[in-house]
Structure formats: structure tokens, C-alpha cells
Amino acid sequence: MTRHTAIEVIPSKELEKRHARCRALLETHAPQASGMLVFARVNIYHLTGTLGNGLFWLPKEGAPVLLVRHGIERCRLESPLEHIHSFRSYGDIAKVLHEVDSPLGDTVAVEYSGLTWQLGELLRAKLADKTFVSCDTILTLARSVKTPWELAKLRLAGQRHHESLHRELPRLIRPGMNEREISHRAWDVFFARGHSGILRMNAFGEEIFLGHVSAGENGNYPNHFNGPLGVKGEHPATPYMGYSGTVWKKGSPLAVDIGFCLEGYHTDKTQLYWSGKADSIPDSVRRAHDTSIAIQHHVAERMRPGAIPSEIYREAVQMADKAGFAEGFMALGKGKVPFVGHGIGLGIDEFPVLANKFDAPMEAGMVMAVEPKIGIEGIGMVGVENTFEITENGAACITGDEYDMVCVE
Known part of the structure; x- marks a missing residue:
């Protein structure tokens, strides 16, 4: 089997800095949230080192998780994250995160601008027991x-x-x-x-x-x-x-x-x-x-x-x-x-x-x-x-x- 090599792998310490900044901002702007769900591809890249097709979960405490619909092999080549897993639909999110011991809490900060209205409504339906708040400001400030x-x-x-x-x-x-x-x-x-x-x-x-x-x-x-x-x-x-x-x-x-x-x-x-x-x-x-x-x-x-x-x-x-x-x-x-x-x-x-x-x-x-x-x-x-x-x-x-x-x- 062909062994592929990534063009660049972002250093783990670099991602840890970015995650720490987001978590500090989360504490300030959405202290009630258990973590943040990120959907926009560029923000996923910023926090993982790969332009993943899926979503990224950054809990307030615990291991971050990248969930991928397609291209998981590439994500694992390019990102140093420990937890990179497949998923098919928003209905799988809670289950997969629970299985890797990084569960969603009752309140979740969500990147509203990373979803269309249609997908936002779908997410709300699939996670009906969760309360959503925005993490858009957090991501904007983190990248600034x-x-x-x-x-x-x-x-x-x-x-x-x-x-x-x-x-x-x-x-x-x-x-x-x-x-x-x-x-x-x-x-x-x-x-x-x-x-x-x-x-x-x-x-x-x-x-x-x-x-x-x-x-x-x-x-x-x-x-x-x-x-x-x-x-x-x-x-x-x-x-x-x-x-x-x-x-x-x-x-x-x-x-x-x-x-x-x-x-x-x-x-x-x-x-x-x-x-x-x-x-x-x-x-x-x-x-x-x-x-x-x-x-x-x-x-x-x-x-x-x-x-x-x-x-x-x-x-x-x-x-x-x-x-x-x-x-x-x-x-x-x-x-x-x-x-x-x-x-x-x-x-x-x-x-x-x-x-x-x-x-x-x-x-x-x-x-x-x-x-x-x-x-x-x-x-x-x-x-x-x-x-x-x-x-x-x-x-x-x-x-x-x-x-x-x-x-x-």
C-alpha cells in the first residue's frame, strides 16, 4: 500500500496555543458552554491543521475531536490531533463524542456563521436536548x-x-x-x-x-x-x-x-x-x-x-x-x-x-x-x-x- 506524506504538519504546540486562547475566550464570552462546535472549513483548519470536511469539537476541558465526513486519511496525515473520527450525520455527534470520552454538555457554543440556516435547523433538531449559544465572536477574536x-x-x-x-x-x-x-x-x-x-x-x-x-x-x-x-x-x-x-x-x-x-x-x-x-x-x-x-x-x-x-x-x-x-x-x-x-x-x-x-x-x-x-x-x-x-x-x-x-x- 502506498505510504503518503503530508506537505506540512502543524506542530502540536502551535495547536495547543490556539486551543488555549479559544478556551480562555470561551470562559469570558460563553462561560455556560461546555465547549464549542466549529463548522467553517477555514476555522477547522485554524484549529486542527487540516481543511477537514466535517466539524471540530473543542471542549472546555478534555481532548479536542475532529469529526470527518470524507477524507479522514488526509486529515490524519496533516493534523497531529489524537482524536480524528468518521461520522455521517449530525445525529452521530453526541454518540461519537461520548465514545471518545469528550462528551457534549447541556450547553454548547456553536459557530452560527459556519452553517446555513437549513443546516443550523437540522443541527438543532438532531441535538434537541442541547442549548446553543454562539461562539462566532470567540473564533473571530482568536484568529485576530x-x-x-x-x-x-x-x-x-x-x-x-x-x-x-x-x-x-x-x-x-x-x-x-x-x-x-x-x-x-x-x-x-x-x-x-x-x-x-x-x-x-x-x-x-x-x-x-x-x-x-x-x-x-x-x-x-x-x-x-x-x-x-x-x-x-x-x-x-x-x-x-x-x-x-x-x-x-x-x-x-x-x-x-x-x-x-x-x-x-x-x-x-x-x-x-x-x-x-x-x-x-x-x-x-x-x-x-x-x-x-x-x-x-x-x-x-x-x-x-x-x-x-x-x-x-x-x-x-x-x-x-x-x-x-x-x-x-x-x-x-x-x-x-x-x-x-x-x-x-x-x-x-x-x-x-x-x-x-x-x-x-x-x-x-x-x-x-x-x-x-x-x-x-x-x-x-x-x-x-x-x-x-x-x-x-x-x-x-x-x-x-x-x-x-x-x-x-
């Missing part, structure tokens, strides 16, 4: 602070991300190419540097493919995606990446807002390009871009352990207003988004968000994408986005330290 093991992956992703967009892509693109051609060049560069070919979102129903490649006024195009940069995309059915019918013309900006994913972990970066020499950039465009860089610098200076995200957001808005860019800051008109940055990790959109009502203090180990952008009517969108690691000494950029527009002739 990265371990040294995770940070090492993110730093490497950030390094490759910067090399791709700031150094390599400019050599392969030129004015006269359409957005789709530029998108394909970006894929070539990314894949050559280990991009995993997938970007994940946590928000229900949200999708992303590569990111946004927007030439000229397409940077202000109306957008379904919850972000400032507009994108026309491939087609109304797939409004992602770039449109083959839009050519990047001389004397206009090109905004490339695309994420890099390495071994499941994402960094986010926007690089602005200008088609022409630096002295051809209009003063209004230059000033808007410089203002975005200044806002990014201020936000990075303020992101320290104990800082309040909502306060940082309001300061960024005030800076844009004072510079005369209130109307275009974080998009024009109804496309404006009410944030200036977001957590990032196993998903593009993680906690916390630099926005109003996010008042919990920031912590060392959080990783944030900061994206101040300014839409300019009739021209497009300029600005920056980079990914920062919050340390005890402040925020450190992990996606490069060169933020100006790259001129391509």
Missing part, C-alpha cells in the same frame, strides 16, 4: 491575534507580495494593454513566487478573484465588493479582476489592488502605476496620492497595543478632510466605504476593522491591511494599501517600504 508561527508565513507572503507588485510587474506591463492582459501578467508574477491561487473571504456571500485591476476611471466604477476601489471586472456575472475592453491609456493611473496568499495566509497591497513620466502626473493626482501616503503613515504610527481602532479611523477621516479630499476619501459618492483598514490572515477580511464602533484595544500580533485611497472624478483612484504587523514597539509594514506611484512609459 497571530502566533509567531503564523507571523512567519505572513512576513514571507508580504515580502513576495512587494517584490511582485513593485519590482516585477512594472517590467511586464505598459500603456496600451487592457486590464485583463495586466491581470494575467500579475497572475504570472504571483504564481512564480508561490501564490496559492486562492483568496478567501469571511463575510457571507463575499467573493474575490485575484483582486481589482482598474485603469483610469474604472477605479471609480460602481462596486458590489465592500472596498473603496471600483472595478468593472470580467462581466456582470463575474465582476472581478479586469475588463478586456478597457485599455490603460497614457497619462492615467492604474490601480492594482490584489492579495497574495501563501500557504493559506494573506497579505493585501495596492500598487499605483502611472502611464508616463513622473513629471506628467497632474498636481491634483500627486497631492491626493501623497495625502494617502501621509494618512497611511499616521495610521501605522498609531497602531500600537492598546490603541482604539475607531479613534484611528476618525483621525484618518479628519486628515483627508483637512487636505481637501473629504468627498473622494475611500471612494466617491455612494461608493464610499466607512473604514480605512481591516484585519487580515487566513481571510482577507478579519478583525478588527479601522472603523467607527470598533472600540476594543488593539493587541500585539494583530495584522492589519491599511488602505487609504482617494477617488478623483474623471481620472480614477489613487492611494495605497499595505499590510502591517502590530508589535509591542508599533506597527511594522510587511509588504515593503516604497509607497509612491511607479511610472511606466
Whole structure:
């Protein structure tokens, strides 16, 4: 029989750290619960080291258990967990967990966002004697602070991300190419540097493919995606990446807002390009871009352990207003988004968000994408986005330290 070897096995000590954090948060946010049932595949990966098709049980005390519908052999190759077992239906959960001496208690914390309404109702019917509370907040907070093991992956992703967009892509693109051609060049560069070919979102129903490649006024195009940069995309059915019918013309900006994913972990970066020499950039465009860089610098200076995200957001808005860019800051008109940055990790959109009502203090180990952008009517969108690691000494950029527009002739 063939003996298979896993590409990577997450260290047991790494999982123990993550489990301990979840248990501490469980004690704070759902002390009545006996443990938590996790259903979303990415959260299962975070807590087991394998993208298991099933569910994960983390009891408040005792052994964690991964229950798998399909692919149990792969799960056992990739995860160091002792208890990995098969199950067929939600009706088997209580029985299997009891048999491995890790039973459900009377109250169970459940990942509500990891189930459709239909499956949630089915779970409730199969575990009718249990009381459910949510563990969504617990999982969100647990993932928001990265371990040294995770940070090492993110730093490497950030390094490759910067090399791709700031150094390599400019050599392969030129004015006269359409957005789709530029998108394909970006894929070539990314894949050559280990991009995993997938970007994940946590928000229900949200999708992303590569990111946004927007030439000229397409940077202000109306957008379904919850972000400032507009994108026309491939087609109304797939409004992602770039449109083959839009050519990047001389004397206009090109905004490339695309994420890099390495071994499941994402960094986010926007690089602005200008088609022409630096002295051809209009003063209004230059000033808007410089203002975005200044806002990014201020936000990075303020992101320290104990800082309040909502306060940082309001300061960024005030800076844009004072510079005369209130109307275009974080998009024009109804496309404006009410944030200036977001957590990032196993998903593009993680906690916390630099926005109003996010008042919990920031912590060392959080990783944030900061994206101040300014839409300019009739021209497009300029600005920056980079990914920062919050340390005890402040925020450190992990996606490069060169933020100006790259001129391509």
C-alpha cells in the first residue's frame, strides 16, 4: 500500500496555543458552554491543521475531536490531533463524542456563521436536548491575534507580495494593454513566487478573484465588493479582476489592488502605476496620492497595543478632510466605504476593522491591511494599501517600504 506524506504538519504546540486562547475566550464570552462546535472549513483548519470536511469539537476541558465526513486519511496525515473520527450525520455527534470520552454538555457554543440556516435547523433538531449559544465572536477574536508561527508565513507572503507588485510587474506591463492582459501578467508574477491561487473571504456571500485591476476611471466604477476601489471586472456575472475592453491609456493611473496568499495566509497591497513620466502626473493626482501616503503613515504610527481602532479611523477621516479630499476619501459618492483598514490572515477580511464602533484595544500580533485611497472624478483612484504587523514597539509594514506611484512609459 502506498505510504503518503503530508506537505506540512502543524506542530502540536502551535495547536495547543490556539486551543488555549479559544478556551480562555470561551470562559469570558460563553462561560455556560461546555465547549464549542466549529463548522467553517477555514476555522477547522485554524484549529486542527487540516481543511477537514466535517466539524471540530473543542471542549472546555478534555481532548479536542475532529469529526470527518470524507477524507479522514488526509486529515490524519496533516493534523497531529489524537482524536480524528468518521461520522455521517449530525445525529452521530453526541454518540461519537461520548465514545471518545469528550462528551457534549447541556450547553454548547456553536459557530452560527459556519452553517446555513437549513443546516443550523437540522443541527438543532438532531441535538434537541442541547442549548446553543454562539461562539462566532470567540473564533473571530482568536484568529485576530497571530502566533509567531503564523507571523512567519505572513512576513514571507508580504515580502513576495512587494517584490511582485513593485519590482516585477512594472517590467511586464505598459500603456496600451487592457486590464485583463495586466491581470494575467500579475497572475504570472504571483504564481512564480508561490501564490496559492486562492483568496478567501469571511463575510457571507463575499467573493474575490485575484483582486481589482482598474485603469483610469474604472477605479471609480460602481462596486458590489465592500472596498473603496471600483472595478468593472470580467462581466456582470463575474465582476472581478479586469475588463478586456478597457485599455490603460497614457497619462492615467492604474490601480492594482490584489492579495497574495501563501500557504493559506494573506497579505493585501495596492500598487499605483502611472502611464508616463513622473513629471506628467497632474498636481491634483500627486497631492491626493501623497495625502494617502501621509494618512497611511499616521495610521501605522498609531497602531500600537492598546490603541482604539475607531479613534484611528476618525483621525484618518479628519486628515483627508483637512487636505481637501473629504468627498473622494475611500471612494466617491455612494461608493464610499466607512473604514480605512481591516484585519487580515487566513481571510482577507478579519478583525478588527479601522472603523467607527470598533472600540476594543488593539493587541500585539494583530495584522492589519491599511488602505487609504482617494477617488478623483474623471481620472480614477489613487492611494495605497499595505499590510502591517502590530508589535509591542508599533506597527511594522510587511509588504515593503516604497509607497509612491511607479511610472511606466
